[in-house]
Amino acid sequence: MTSDSDLDIFLVTLPGLEDALRAEAVEQGFRAPRIVPGGVTVRGGWTAVWRANLVLRGVSRVLARVGSFRAFHLAQLDKRARRFPWADVLRPDVPVRVEATCKGSRIYHAGAAAQRITRAIQEETGVPVSAEAAVAVKARIENDVCTISIDTSGEPLHRRGHKEAVSKAPLRETMAAMFLRQCGFGAAMPVVDPMCGSGTFILEAADIAAGLVPGRSRAFAFEHLATFDPAAWADMRNAAGAPKAPPAEPRFFGSDRDAGAVRMSRENAERAGVSAWTDFRQLTVSDVEPPEGTAPGLVMVNPPYGTRIGDRKTLTPLYRALGRTLRERFAGWRVGLVTSDEALARSTDLPLEPAGPPVSHGGIRVTLYRSPPLA
Numbered sequence: 001m002t003s004d005s006d007l008d009i010f011l012v013t014l015p016g017l018e019d020a021l022r023a024e025a026v027e028q029g030f031r032a033p034r035i036v037p038g039g040v041t042v043r044g045g046w047t048a049v050w051r052a053n054l055v056l057r058g059v060s061r062v063l064a065r066v067g068s069f070r071a072f073h074l075a076q077l078d079k080r081a082r083r084f085p086w087a088d089v090l091r092p093d094v095p096v097r098v099e100a101t102c103k104g105s106r107i108y109h110a111g112a113a114a115q116r117i118t119r120a121i122q123e124e125t126g127v128p129v130s131a132e133a134a135v136a137v138k139a140r141i142e143n144d145v146c147t148i149s150i151d152t153s154g155e156p157l158h159r160r161g162h163k164e165a166v167s168k169a170p171l172r173e174t175m176a177a178m179f180l181r182q183c184g185f186g187a188a189m190p191v192v193d194p195m196c197g198s199g200t201f202i203l204e205a206a207d208i209a210a211g212l213v214p215g216r217s218r219a220f221a222f223e224h225l226a227t228f229d230p231a232a233w234a235d236m237r238n239a240a241g242a243p244k245a246p247p248a249e250p251r252f253f254g255s256d257r258d259a260g261a262v263r264m265s266r267e268n269a270e271r272a273g274v275s276a277w278t279d280f281r282q283l284t285v286s287d288v289e290p291p292e293g294t295a296p297g298l299v300m301v302n303p304p305y306g307t308r309i310g311d312r313k314t315l316t317p318l319y320r321a322l323g324r325t326l327r328e329r330f331a332g333w334r335v336g337l338v339t340s341d342e343a344l345a346r347s348t349d350l351p352l353e354p355a356g357p358p359v360s361h362g363g364i365r366v367t368l369y370r371s372p373p374l375a
């Protein structure tokens with residue numbers, strides 16, 4: 001297997017974000033993007049795998065499908081796993097772990113399947129196996145076909161590597177980026193988040209405007225594979241990473257009533273190298289004004305949402321105050337509101353359009369509600 005081999009590459013995303021991720025993959029020039037449950041598949045070689053990890057904002061992890069074979073029973077799985085060309089992808093000095101799932105197959109015991117594959121890798125190649133290994137081999141047995149994939153990302157990709165401080169309910173960066181895309185965010189458009197928490201919307205928007213790639217500050221599991229070429233990777237990273245000159249004035253504005261959240265956002269912006277594009281202030285939502293001297297843009301906001309009975313009643317006044325502030329002061333701005341409760345979204349009295357599919361996020365289903373430019 002060379003760096004140019006043609007692989008099925010599976011871009012995993014949060015259910016509900018598949019359409020947005022497919023659009024991003026098309027825009028970034030990935031080959032044959034196709035929506036499948038839980039993600040998007042594209043075709044390409046190992047360089048496409050690295051590039052997907054480096055540049056795509058909506059992907060949670062990138063799986064490279066390295067081969068498949070039929071297996072009707074465990075003895076056959078054992079035999080075929082022993083013949084599998086592991087050495088093309090795995091390095092003899094890098095530990096791996098094996099995860100298996102079974103669906104609609106005669107082999108139904110995932111634990112036993114993982115154990116057979118683990119033993120085959122260990123005994124045939126000498127590759128060490130450890131539960132804590134950074135490289136994961138994923139075996140999916142479906143309709144008696146065992147498909148072997150390698151998780152090429154490692155840490156989930158929403159961890160861009162800039163956020164040390166995390167607020168109580170941070171939005172994942174992958175979600176924030178795809179919600180910005182679904183709101184038609186363009187690099188020159190100002191963005192205001194009046195309840196910014198750790199600053200996720202503002203940081204993603206500033207990153208995009210600065211022409212920075214999301215994976216510039218982190219490591220990936222593919223760096224530990226036999227197919228890795230450090231020189232070619234360094235070239236790809238350098239070519240992708242040059243930031244644009246900062247604008248004369250910041251264009252991405254976050255505020256929060258919590259001083260800790262504001263400090264956290266500033267530190268996160270500093271680490272991401274986008275401080276010149278951003279401005280964070282401690283303000284309660286009713287005191288937020290549109291930034292001076294900027295054309296109307298986009299308000300992106302993810303207010304607190306409750307999960308307990310009674311939360312709706314406590315939170316309604318806050319959503320009303322948000323809606324009032326935006327309706328009275330933000331004429332010409334469009335709004336993207338992310339919440340888990342439609343009644344709370346409606347209590348803003350904003351002209352919200354019918355919503356798209358909900359996105360599952362830490363056990364909560366959140367929905368993006370959008371408005372046209374406010375009158």
Ligand SMILES: C[S@@+](CC[C@H](N)C(=O)[O-])C[C@H]1O[C@@H](n2cnc3c(N)ncnc32)[C@H](O)[C@@H]1O
Nearest residue numbers: 170171195196197198200257258284285302304
């Ligand atoms: C769900 S969190 C936002 C998380 C954020 N999107 C992130 O990714 O970190 C809601 C935020 O609203 C802020 N907040 C609550 N009431 C507020 C108010 N009246 N004015 C301004 N901010 C408020 C909280 O401090 C919290 O940071």
